[in-house]
Amino acid sequence: MRITDDLSEYSFMGDFDTIVIGAGHAGCEAGLISARMGMKTLMLSMNLEAVAMMPCNPSIGGTGKGHLVCEVDALGGEMGINIDKTFIQSKMLNTSKGPAVHSLRAQADKNRYHLEMKKTIEDQENLFLKQAEVTDLIINDDGAVCGVVTKAMARYSCRTAVMATGTFLGGKIFIGDAAYSGGPSGLAASDELADNLYREGFPLRRFKTGTPARMLGRSLDYSKMKVQHGDDQIVPFSFMNEGRDIGGNRADCWLSYTNEDTHKIILDNIHRSAMYSGNITGVGPRYCPSIEDKVSRFRDRKRHQLFVEPEGLDTDEMYIQGMSTSLPEDVQESFYHTIPGLEHGEIVRPAYAIEYDCIDPLSLRPSLESKRVKNLFCAGQFNGSSGYEEAAAQGIIAGINSARKIQGMDPLVLRRDQAYIGVLIDDLVTKGTDEPYRILTSRAEYRLLLRQDNADQRLTPIGYAYGSVSQERYEKYLRKQQRISDEVDRLKHKRIDMASMQEFLREIGAPESRDNPCFFDLLKRPEVRYDYLERVDDETRPRLTRNEITEIEVEIKYAGYIEKQRSNVKKLRQMENRRLPENIDYGSIRGLRLEAVEKLNRIRPETVGQASRISGVNPADVNVLLIYLEKESRSRKVKGNDRPEADRCRD
Known part of the structure; x- marks a missing residue:
C-alpha cells in the first residue's frame, strides 16, 4: 500500500530502523546481524514456533552447503554456532576427494535448534521479536519501503525492511487430491501479503518443494x-x-x-x-x-x-x-x-x-535490494533458492546491507572468487533461476580458493571492515593466523639429518630423497602429512587446532594450483570491476545483438563482469561494452580538459 492510502485505521506500534518479515533461517541471520550492527530491529513472525524451524530435513550442512555455513559464521552469523550447540551427529563428507569439496554435515536436534536460536534472538540487544502476520508493505512517494501493516491492524514504521517469507507466502499443501492453503509443518500460509505483492507489481512466480513422511x-x-x-x-x-x-x-x-x-x-x-x-x-x-x-x-x-x-x-x-x-x-x-x-x-x-510464491531474483540488485522498491532487501526462499543454508547466507548479506543502507555506506557484495555466498547471489541476480536454486560445489569456478577451512581467512577481515564481525571474533582470527604464519615459517627452516630423513621416508612408504629438504618442502609430498612429521620433530611443536593443521597442509600441498587460480582471478578482476552506468540505454550502443540488448536492459547489470555472465550475452557483446566504456571515458577526459582551458581564456 502507498503512504497516501488511509492508514488511520491501523494502530501505530513503533518505529524501527529495520523490520525483518519472517523468522526462518534467512530472517534469523538478517535480524541478528542488523541488531549487532547497531540497528533497532524488529523481527515479525506469523508464529514464534516457526523461529529457525526445520520443516524439512533435520540437518545443517552437506556438500556445498557446509561451505555456506562456515562463510555465514566467518561474517559474524549464528547458524554455525547454533548447530554446534544442538547437533546429535556430525560427519565430514567427501573426505576421499580433494579438500576443495570436503563438506561438514551435522544432524540437528530440531526442537533444540529452534529453542537455542529463539533464546539467542531474545537475548540480543537492539532486537525485538514479535508474533504478527504482515499483510502489506507501506511504500512512500519516493518508491521506498517505510513500514508494514499486520493482520491485527497494527502499523510499524522503518527505514529498511528485509523480506524473508520462506515457503509461507501463498503456501498451498498437496497430499494426493487434497489441496489446501497452508504453510510448512501445519502452520498457516501468508495469503494476504502474497495478494498485495502481486497487486503492487512484484514479479512473483510459483515454486514447489516437498518433504517426506x-x-x-x-x-x-x-x-x-x-x-x-x-x-x-x-x-x-x-x-x-x-x-x-x-x-x-x-x-x-x-x-x-x-x-x-x-x-x-x-x-x-x-x-x-x-x-x-x-x-x-x-x-x-x-x-x-x-x-x-x-x-x-x-x-x-x-x-x-x-x-x-x-x-x-x-x-x-x-x-x-x-x-x-x-x-x-x-x-x-x-x-x-x-x-x-x-x-x-x-x-x-x-x-x-x-507450493509457494517467490520473487524473480533478476529483479534484485547484487546487494539483494529490490530494484522495484528502494530500501527493501530480500532473502532466502523468497528469492527462489532452496535450503536452510542458502537462506542463511542470503539473510546475513541482506541484514548487513540493510544496516549499511541506513548508515549511508556502500553495500557488501562478495565476488565469486571470494565466497560461495558470492557465487550463490551472483547466480540468482545475474542468471536467475527457473527452479528452486541449490548451491553445488560445481557452480564455483574457484573451488580450491573457497574451502571450508579458510572461510574465516577469506571473509572475517571483510566482515570486520563492514561492521558485522565483533572485536572478539576478529582478535581470535588474528591470533589463529599468527599461529599458522609462525608454524609455516618454522617448517621452512626446520631440517633433520639425512639419515634420519631417509629412515622416516621409508617408514611412511615414501620415495627416498636425493637432497635434504626442509619440513615445508617435505609436506609438498603427497605421502607426508603434518602429523607424521611429529615422529622426527625434536622441537616443541605448537598446539594447533585441526582446522589450522588442515589450512597449513592444503596451502603447502596445493600451492601451485592455488597460485594458478589466484592468477586467473587477478586477470578477470579488472573486467569484473568495470562499472556500467546505471542509466545506460543499451539499445543505443551500436554492435550489441538484439537478445543482448533485451537482457541487459531487463537485468541492468552493475559491472561488465556481471553482464558477461548473463545468459544471452556472448563474448562479442562484452567486447562491444568494453569499447563503449572506453569511448565514454575518453570523451569525459576531453570534456574535462576543455573546461579549465575555456575558464582560463574567459578569465
Whole structure:
C-alpha cells in the first residue's frame, strides 16, 4: 500500500530502523546481524514456533552447503554456532576427494535448534521479536519501503525492511487430491501479503518443494538397515569453537533402499500424485526430486537409497530422507512398508508437497535490494533458492546491507572468487533461476580458493571492515593466523639429518630423497602429512587446532594450483570491476545483438563482469561494452580538459 492510502485505521506500534518479515533461517541471520550492527530491529513472525524451524530435513550442512555455513559464521552469523550447540551427529563428507569439496554435515536436534536460536534472538540487544502476520508493505512517494501493516491492524514504521517469507507466502499443501492453503509443518500460509505483492507489481512466480513422511522410531526394524555412524573426531562449524570440546555424537542414522515392489506401487498410483495429476503448477527442485519423480525418470534403476534420521533426542520421530512425495496417504503407507526395516513403520506425519510464491531474483540488485522498491532487501526462499543454508547466507548479506543502507555506506557484495555466498547471489541476480536454486560445489569456478577451512581467512577481515564481525571474533582470527604464519615459517627452516630423513621416508612408504629438504618442502609430498612429521620433530611443536593443521597442509600441498587460480582471478578482476552506468540505454550502443540488448536492459547489470555472465550475452557483446566504456571515458577526459582551458581564456 502507498503512504497516501488511509492508514488511520491501523494502530501505530513503533518505529524501527529495520523490520525483518519472517523468522526462518534467512530472517534469523538478517535480524541478528542488523541488531549487532547497531540497528533497532524488529523481527515479525506469523508464529514464534516457526523461529529457525526445520520443516524439512533435520540437518545443517552437506556438500556445498557446509561451505555456506562456515562463510555465514566467518561474517559474524549464528547458524554455525547454533548447530554446534544442538547437533546429535556430525560427519565430514567427501573426505576421499580433494579438500576443495570436503563438506561438514551435522544432524540437528530440531526442537533444540529452534529453542537455542529463539533464546539467542531474545537475548540480543537492539532486537525485538514479535508474533504478527504482515499483510502489506507501506511504500512512500519516493518508491521506498517505510513500514508494514499486520493482520491485527497494527502499523510499524522503518527505514529498511528485509523480506524473508520462506515457503509461507501463498503456501498451498498437496497430499494426493487434497489441496489446501497452508504453510510448512501445519502452520498457516501468508495469503494476504502474497495478494498485495502481486497487486503492487512484484514479479512473483510459483515454486514447489516437498518433504517426506516421519515415522515412529520404535516401529522400525533397524536390524534390516545399515547403521551410519558419525565421525570420531568432531569438527565444529563455527570458527569461534575451534579448539573447544563441543561434545560428541549422540545418535546414529540408518541406510536402507527401495526395491521393485516399492517402484511398482508408486508407478501404479502415479496418476494420484499431485505432481503428475496437474494439481501442482509450481516448479520443483531438480536436485531434490520426489520419490515418484526418481522412479518415473530412472525406470532402469532397481533401487534408490534412503536414510532414516532422528529428529531429536526428546522425540521418537524419524525423518525418511530421500522419500519426499505428494502421493495420497494410503499409497504412502503401502510403498513405505515395502522398504526393509520400514515394513511395520507407523507414519506420524505424512509426506506432502508445498507450493509457494517467490520473487524473480533478476529483479534484485547484487546487494539483494529490490530494484522495484528502494530500501527493501530480500532473502532466502523468497528469492527462489532452496535450503536452510542458502537462506542463511542470503539473510546475513541482506541484514548487513540493510544496516549499511541506513548508515549511508556502500553495500557488501562478495565476488565469486571470494565466497560461495558470492557465487550463490551472483547466480540468482545475474542468471536467475527457473527452479528452486541449490548451491553445488560445481557452480564455483574457484573451488580450491573457497574451502571450508579458510572461510574465516577469506571473509572475517571483510566482515570486520563492514561492521558485522565483533572485536572478539576478529582478535581470535588474528591470533589463529599468527599461529599458522609462525608454524609455516618454522617448517621452512626446520631440517633433520639425512639419515634420519631417509629412515622416516621409508617408514611412511615414501620415495627416498636425493637432497635434504626442509619440513615445508617435505609436506609438498603427497605421502607426508603434518602429523607424521611429529615422529622426527625434536622441537616443541605448537598446539594447533585441526582446522589450522588442515589450512597449513592444503596451502603447502596445493600451492601451485592455488597460485594458478589466484592468477586467473587477478586477470578477470579488472573486467569484473568495470562499472556500467546505471542509466545506460543499451539499445543505443551500436554492435550489441538484439537478445543482448533485451537482457541487459531487463537485468541492468552493475559491472561488465556481471553482464558477461548473463545468459544471452556472448563474448562479442562484452567486447562491444568494453569499447563503449572506453569511448565514454575518453570523451569525459576531453570534456574535462576543455573546461579549465575555456575558464582560463574567459578569465
